[in-house]
Amino acid sequence: MNNMNITDIVNPANLVYKKNSVLNDLPMHYCPGCSHGVVHKLLGDIIEELNIQEQTIGVAPVGCAVFAYKYLDIDWQQAAHGRAPALATAIKRLLPDRYVFTYQGDGDLAAIGTAETLHACNRGENIVIIYINNGIYGMTGGQMAPTTLLGMKSTTSPKGRMYERDGNPLDMPKLLAELDGVCYVTRQAVHTVGAVKKCRRAIKKAFEYSALNKGTSIVEVVSTCNSGWKMTPDFANRWMVENMFSKYPLGDIKDTIQA
Amino acid sequence: MRKGSEEIMLMKGNEAIAHAAIRCGCDGYFGYPITPQSEVMETLMELEPWNTTGMVVLQAESEVASINMVYGAAGCGKKVMTSSSSPGVSLMQEGISYMAGAELPGVIVNVMRGGPGLGTIQPSQADYFQAVKGGGHGDYKMPTLAPASVQEMADLTVLAFDLAFKYLTPTMLLADGIIGQMMEKVVLPPYQPRLTEDEIRAKYPWATLGKPHGKKPNHITSLELLSEDMENLNKRLQARYRTLEKEEVRFEEIACEDADYVFVAFGISARVCQKAVEIARSEGIKAGLLRPITLYPFPVEKIKELSNRVKGFTVIELSAGQMVEDVRLAVNGKVPVEFYGRMGGVVPSPNEAFNALKEKLIQ
Numbered sequence: 001m002n003n004m005n006i007t008d009i010v011n012p013a014n015l016v017y018k019k020n021s022v023l024n025d026l027p028m029h030y031c032p033g034c035s036h037g038v039v040h041k042l043l044g045d046i047i048e049e050l051n052i053q054e055q056t057i058g059v060a061p062v063g064c065a066v067f068a069y070k071y072l073d074i075d076w077q078q079a080a081h082g083r084a085p086a087l088a089t090a091i092k093r094l095l096p097d098r099y100v101f102t103y104q105g106d107g108d109l110a111a112i113g114t115a116e117t118l119h120a121c122n123r124g125e126n127i128v129i130i131y132i133n134n135g136i137y138g139m140t141g142g143q144m145a146p147t148t149l150l151g152m153k154s155t156t157s158p159k160g161r162m163y164e165r166d167g168n169p170l171d172m173p174k175l176l177a178e179l180d181g182v183c184y185v186t187r188q189a190v191h192t193v194g195a196v197k198k199c200r201r202a203i204k205k206a207f208e209y210s211a212l213n214k215g216t217s218i219v220e221v222v223s224t225c226n227s228g229w230k231m232t233p234d235f236a237n238r239w240m241v242e243n244m245f246s247k248y249p250l251g252d253i254k255d256t257i258q259a
Numbered sequence: 260m261r262k263g264s265e266e267i268m269l270m271k272g273n274e275a276i277a278h279a280a281i282r283c284g285c286d287g288y289f290g291y292p293i294t295p296q297s298e299v300m301e302t303l304m305e306l307e308p309w310n311t312t313g314m315v316v317l318q319a320e321s322e323v324a325s326i327n328m329v330y331g332a333a334g335c336g337k338k339v340m341t342s343s344s345s346p347g348v349s350l351m352q353e354g355i356s357y358m359a360g361a362e363l364p365g366v367i368v369n370v371m372r373g374g375p376g377l378g379t380i381q382p383s384q385a386d387y388f389q390a391v392k393g394g395g396h397g398d399y400k401m402p403t404l405a406p407a408s409v410q411e412m413a414d415l416t417v418l419a420f421d422l423a424f425k426y427l428t429p430t431m432l433l434a435d436g437i438i439g440q441m442m443e444k445v446v447l448p449p450y451q452p453r454l455t456e457d458e459i460r461a462k463y464p465w466a467t468l469g470k471p472h473g474k475k476p477n478h479i480t481s482l483e484l485l486s487e488d489m490e491n492l493n494k495r496l497q498a499r500y501r502t503l504e505k506e507e508v509r510f511e512e513i514a515c516e517d518a519d520y521v522f523v524a525f526g527i528s529a530r531v532c533q534k535a536v537e538i539a540r541s542e543g544i545k546a547g548l549l550r551p552i553t554l555y556p557f558p559v560e561k562i563k564e565l566s567n568r569v570k571g572f573t574v575i576e577l578s579a580g581q582m583v584e585d586v587r588l589a590v591n592g593k594v595p596v597e598f599y600g601r602m603g604g605v606v607p608s609p610n611e612a613f614n615a616l617k618e619k620l621i622q
Contacts, residue, residue: 055469059331060480069478075467077334078480079327080357086324087331090339091467093315094287094332098469116327119320 020044022053022073029067033233035223036064038190039132039199040071043103046204047074056099057091059084061113063105064138082113085120088127099207101128106147107137110172117172124181124215128206131173131218134225135244142228146170149247154228169247173220177254183215185253189222191237195250202252209257222248265446272412273439275447276342276368276432277302279413280314283420284451286337287315289328291347294380295436296370299342312453322347326354326367333363334479336459336466338420342368344436345386346377349394355429356395359496360481362465364423366416368432370439371577373604381604382436384526387581390433391555398493400500402430402507403554405525409443415552417448422507424463426499433554435577437527437606500556509552510561514540518547520616521565523586524575525551527606532575534609539616546616554582562589571595573616578602595620 008014022044030036047053053074060068062081069076079087084102092100109117109131120127136154137143144154144161147169151160161169177185184206188199199221206217222244226236270278276299280288290300300318308314315332319325325341332339343351348369358365371386373379388394390403402422404415415432423430459466470476483489511529514536515521522532529550539546549565551558566572571594574583583598590596599615601607607615 053470054472057335057467057469066482069476069480073470073476075470075477076479077331077467078361078478078482079330080353083323083327083330083354086319086327087334089317089324090287090289090328090331091335093317094335094337094339095468115320116324119324 020048022047024071024073026070028071030064031227033224033226033236034064035134035190035221036132038196039130039221040068042190042196042200042203043130044072045200046207047072049204050207052099052207055097056101057095059088059091059100059102061102061104061108063108065103065105065132066139068103082108082111083116084108085113085116085125085127085129089120089123089125092125092127096126099128099210101130101207101210103130104132105138106131106133106135106145110146110170114172118176118179121176121182121216121218122179126210126213127216128210129216129218130203131220132223133220133248134223134228135169136225136228138225138228142225142230149243171248173218173253176218181215182218182254183256184209184217186218186255187220187222187248187250187253189240189250191224191240212257214257220248222250267444267446269442269444270409271298271440271442272406272409272434273298273370274302275409275413275445276416277306278447279416280340281306281308281312282448282450283417284312284338284453285314285340285420286453287317287332287339288341289317289319289325289332289339290341291319291322291325291343293344293347295372295382295439296342296344296368298439299368314453322350323354326351329365329367330354330358330361330363333358333365334361334467336463336468338424338454340366340368342370344370344372345374345383348386348389352389352395355401356397356399357481358429359395359399359401360397360492361479362427362496363429363479364427365429366419366423366432367429368434371433371435373602379604380436382527382577382606383602383604384435384528384577385579385581385602386433387554387576387578390431391557399496400503400555402426402428402503402556403433404431405552405554406432406434406438407526407529407550408438409441409445411552412438413445413447426503428499433526435526436604504556507553508556508558508560510558511550511552513548513550515547515549515565517545519545519570520547520620521569521572522546522548522575522612522616523551523562523572523582524548525554525582528575528577531607531609532612535612535616538609538613544617544621551582557585557589559589562586566590566593569594571597571620573612573620574598575607575612575615576600577606
């Protein structure tokens, strides 16, 4: 870069990276350090790469990603809290040649929407479920989620989650992987360049699988919520590696297509 | 049996809904079993419309999922419905409110049973308030149609879809356990083809079918964070409700021309009152019957007009008295409005209705 002048740098021939065309030119409302923005970008990358922008319908949740529909230039529906898999089921059943995905948080998928998620997976709906697990309710200000780690503090567990009172953190992808209707379950993160690359491959695979009509594909992204966790973005990443990954280990949980 | 070109069939009210839905070009049904309406989904599964018209029929895991499947499919501009009975419809209220907020068309059938709680499987009309006053949260109204025969179960299913799409609103067919279960003759509506995707794109440009190249994407949502924007959405909805109230009121009058006393009743209660009118007339009492077909919009003007020339009204319902409040509001004190109802699944006899008229209003 040092021996390039400014006109060389802006010359399209020297461009090494540009934002995908599916991601809108809008400032995101997410907190600095939040994982949502990276996952949105990856979705835009993959929709562009697979050239499926006109065939893709997203279903946004209730939670921090309630406004996901603002950021990706595709058709979207915004669901009631937890009900995204029910909407996606009907959309995919009536438009079977479309790519349909839900984008859900851990409160949405693992608490209030457990039934809708489990039954959509059990029916083997040919949809993609993007599951953002940051172990906390972000949008409402940091309450305990079903995924909150034991001992982890939140506004509704100020002294930490207690097994005796609150039960253990719920690992939904592991549970859903048991269902015959599910063809692909993977757990990823986006805290390093390497992790982002792996996560990108996983999301791409999930979209490709959904076109094979072999069942539901689930990509969990273990994420940070530095605002809800009351940590700096950098410290939140380290805390996630040291604490979240032992309960939610990264890697493929199930892949019946490649197996 | 054929009469002219019309095919007359004998079937249950619930079955008539299923046949009418397929025939009017319905794209999808999502439901969960509950007595006394399970024949709707059972008939659809028996008829296998996916092999003929291409209609999707899916048994969901709950009424919550059913109504949200209706939301998702309606968001794609598809003509879809669900059916349930009282406890199940309570579970759907969240989804109905979201559909109202997102301006989505869809048909919800409630074949009412006695409540509260798990209640009974016997017929009731105690969900009137829930249907016409907004059972879910927020300021919304839902067109509500009250069939009183198997024929109307078929006809009003078709009308409910038409109203839902004309006014972009969830629309309810509010029947009761008897209308759902009883068998009568019915002439089923003619077949209409389902809309093609091109037709949906042309008629409903808001539908999420996948964003065409170079066009803006469609968003189905009921969320507006700015209060001014949310108020504007509410104003749009309210304007639509005022049009509904002006354009879509439907009722039937029986022997009201010279009536001194008028029964007001819907659904099975109206069938009971029809007989009560005959009993009254045979005893020299000039009775009539006003049967609202649309419970929302309510026939306010008709009742106002009647209240200028009759001596009183008797409202008969299968509840503790719900629609009677709307009758009293319309009458506004001009003449007495009396009420007689049975609860918990009990249906009054025509003599009970007649006695209520005689004892409460005339004596």
